[in-house]
Amino acid sequence: MPEESRFLILLGPPMSGKGTQAARLSQLFGIPQVSSGDLFRDNIKNQTNLGLEAKKYIDRGDLVPDEVTIGMVKERLHREDCLGGALLDGFPRTIPQAEALDDILAGVGVSLSAVISVAVPEDVLVERASGRRICRNCGQSYHLKFDPPKESGICDEDGGELYQREDDKPETVRNRFAVYQAQTSPLIEFYRARGILHEVNGDQLIDEVADDILQVVNAL
Numbered sequence: 638m639p640e641e642s643r644f645l646i647l648l649g650p651p652m653s654g655k656g657t658q659a660a661r662l663s664q665l666f667g668i669p670q671v672s673s674g675d676l677f678r679d680n681i682k683n684q685t686n687l688g689l690e691a692k693k694y695i696d697r698g699d700l701v702p703d704e705v706t707i708g709m710v711k712e713r714l715h716r717e718d719c720l721g722g723a724l725l726d727g728f729p730r731t732i733p734q735a736e737a738l739d740d741i742l743a744g745v746g747v748s749l750s751a752v753i754s755v756a757v758p759e760d761v762l763v764e765r766a767s768g769r770r771i772c773r774n775c776g777q778s779y780h781l782k783f784d785p786p787k788e789s790g791i792c793d794e795d796g797g798e799l800y801q802r803e804d805d806k807p808e809t810v811r812n813r814f815a816v817y818q819a820q821t822s823p824l825i826e827f828y829r830a831r832g833i834l835h836e837v838n839g840d841q842l843i844d845e846v847a848d849d850i851l852q853v854v855n856a857l
């Protein structure tokens with residue numbers, strides 16, 4: 638594994654912009670975006686056993702059990718394209734997942750470079766949720782108002798169809814916020830205690846958030 642490997646985590650509540658920022662940084666740094674949500678949705682689309690199992694939890698807005706999630710992400714991180722690093726988006730979401738990630742990275746002789754916590758007030762998150770659309774092919778996020786595609790209903794990247802995620806319905810989104818508070822937000826203190834947490838204001842224009850994240854990464 639090259640010494641300059643860069644493993645970054647984007648941490649934040651649903652709708653904070655993790656996927657949007659991870660996609661940009663991934664292009665900029667030439668390292669893959671590893672999104673646990675996208676991996677689950679690919680498995681559901683392909684009707685794998687893992688997808689069928691995960692769907693029960695995702696439809697309710699609950700977390701998929703750690704052992705299933707960790708196994709899936711571990712397999713992804715062990716692929717060749719992650720040798721130079723990865724941008725983790727949506728993983729880890731629990732303390733056991735964070736501990737498992739340490740083991741996975743230690744197993745290939747690297748450690749986390751930084752954790753970027755994207756903070757956004759809850760009323761802003763709720764407003765973003767109703768307008769999110771994602772590409773069926775590549776998972777790219779758009780927003781009807783804040784980040785529309787060039788052509789309505791079509792992904793700029795690959796021409797894929799844009800759709801609204803079933804779990805972006807208001808009642809499921811509410812549960813996802815509660816799950817974030819209970820199970821994921823403790824990771825902020827977990828990584829702060831390690832001295833690798835960097836906080837960024839996610840309640841700005843997409844380009845402004847991207848600039849702030851770049852400043853953090855360039856200063857590492």
Ligand code: ADP
Nearest residue numbers: 651652673674694695699700701706727728730
């Ligand atoms: P969000 O837009 O809320 O960040 P994601 O696409 O990351 O959504 O995740 C969608 C759903 O997939 C989650 O609500 C959860 O059910 C499941 N999921 C994604 N990542 C994880 C994870 N690390 N651990 C457990 N479940 C996960």
Ligand code: ADP
Nearest residue numbers: 652653654655656657765769778779780783843
């Ligand atoms: P997450 O992966 O954290 O759930 P996304 O990147 O999918 O979040 O963004 C959630 C929604 O908000 C999407 O519709 C996206 O286009 C939009 N969005 C992302 N960042 C911003 C921003 N800074 N301002 C306004 N809307 C944003």
